[in-house]
Amino acid sequence: MGDRARRAILIGLLLTAQAGLIVYAGTTPGAVREGGLLAALPAVGEYDLLAEDELAVQADVIAVDPLVAVITTPQSRERVRIRGVAASVAAGDRIRLYGERQADGTIRARSVILVASERLWYTYAVSAVALCWVAYRAVRGWRVDRAAAGLSPRRQDEGPDA
Amino acid sequence: MPDLLTHTLVGFTIGRGLSWRMDWVGPHHVTALMIGAVVPDLVKLKLLVPSAQLAESLGMPFSWLPLHTIGGAALSVLVIGCLVGRRHRRRAVWMLATGALSHLALDGLLRTPTGRGSPVFWPLTAYQPPTPGLYLSTDIWPAGIALAIAGIVLYADRRLISE
Numbered sequence: 001m002g003d004r005a006r007r008a009i010l011i012g013l014l015l016t017a018q019a020g021l022i023v024y025a026g027t028t029p030g031a032v033r034e035g036g037l038l039a040a041l042p043a044v045g046e047y048d049l050l051a052e053d054e055l056a057v058q059a060d061v062i063a064v065d066p067l068v069a070v071i072t073t074p075q076s077r078e079r080v081r082i083r084g085v086a087a088s089v090a091a092g093d094r095i096r097l098y099g100e101r102q103a104d105g106t107i108r109a110r111s112v113i114l115v116a117s118e119r120l121w122y123t124y125a126v127s128a129v130a131l132c133w134v135a136y137r138a139v140r141g142w143r144v145d146r147a148a149a150g151l152s153p154r155r156q157d158e159g160p161d162a
Numbered sequence: 163m164p165d166l167l168t169h170t171l172v173g174f175t176i177g178r179g180l181s182w183r184m185d186w187v188g189p190h191h192v193t194a195l196m197i198g199a200v201v202p203d204l205v206k207l208k209l210l211v212p213s214a215q216l217a218e219s220l221g222m223p224f225s226w227l228p229l230h231t232i233g234g235a236a237l238s239v240l241v242i243g244c245l246v247g248r249r250h251r252r253r254a255v256w257m258l259a260t261g262a263l264s265h266l267a268l269d270g271l272l273r274t275p276t277g278r279g280s281p282v283f284w285p286l287t288a289y290q291p292p293t294p295g296l297y298l299s300t301d302i303w304p305a306g307i308a309l310a311i312a313g314i315v316l317y318a319d320r321r322l323i324s325e
Binding site: 011018024110111113116126131 | 166167169171189192193196197203212222224227228231234237238240241246247248275276284285299
């Protein structure tokens with residue numbers, strides 16, 4: 001079996017494994033609650049209930065005084081009233097909060113991180129610049145090598161792997 | 163995550179720094195490292211197609227989460243590595259992996275509401291390491307510092323070459 005066939009099989013296996021992880025993660029939201037303390041994915045903005053009444057979510061503010069935000073979960077979009085947010089927020093801002101759900105359906109925040117909407121756009125803009133930079137360097141540094149059936153450096157003086 | 167620019171600047175800096183110690187590290191290896199630094203953020207596909215929407219469309223559970231874990235990033239790195247010709251594959255994979263690890267390490271310093279980072283070791287464990295909370299993903303200054311350091315490294319690099 002040639003290198004090309006072996007690679008095709010390996011890529012298939014790797015992608016299957018990746019798909020398996022993706023489906024598994026979708027089936028076991030509770031798996032990332034181990035330890036009983038924390039949000040599933042605070043860094044990537046996913047949503048998970050922590051305990052019966054605890055949650056760590058990302059929410060988009062739609063009104064202030066009283067503070068109302070929309071929480072988008074894998075299951076639903078929910079409008080909730082949030083109490084205990086000391087920071088000054090405006091409609092359109094995004095907040096990430098850790099708190100607990102009250103009996104009346106509101107959420108009492110224990111910890112809040114405010115993300116102003118203009119900062120979100122800044123992040124998107126510079127990230128787009130970064131993607132363009134990496135893409136430019138990739139095209140400039142690498143080429144499709146039909147003989148090698150893969151990518152090779154454009155520099156001809158590049159030796160093989162040690 | 164810090165913004166993607168910070169990740170790629172840090173990847174660039176690490177790559178250039180490695181080239182001082184390892185003769186074989188060329189500009190395309192630096193690029194591979196920068197691509198690796200982008201790989202965990204494939205999870206941001208969720209901004210274009212949310213997990214819930216895909217789960218509904220496919221009729222099966224779905225979450226982009228694993229792409230932002232060490233295991234998922236390793237699989238992504240290996241897939242990209244398989245696209246590289248045999249002669250250059252091993253070094254390319256090392257550079258991609260280094261970039262991906264730099265990304266996850268930087269994300270481990272983020273400020274979160276809970277004081278804990280993301281479960282990067284999932285599915286082996288759902289443990290979420292404590293984070294020092296140095297910055298937010300939307301802070302501007304991390305990119306500024308990364309840009310300054312990358313500039314210094316680039317300047318030093320060119321001085322080394324000219325000497």
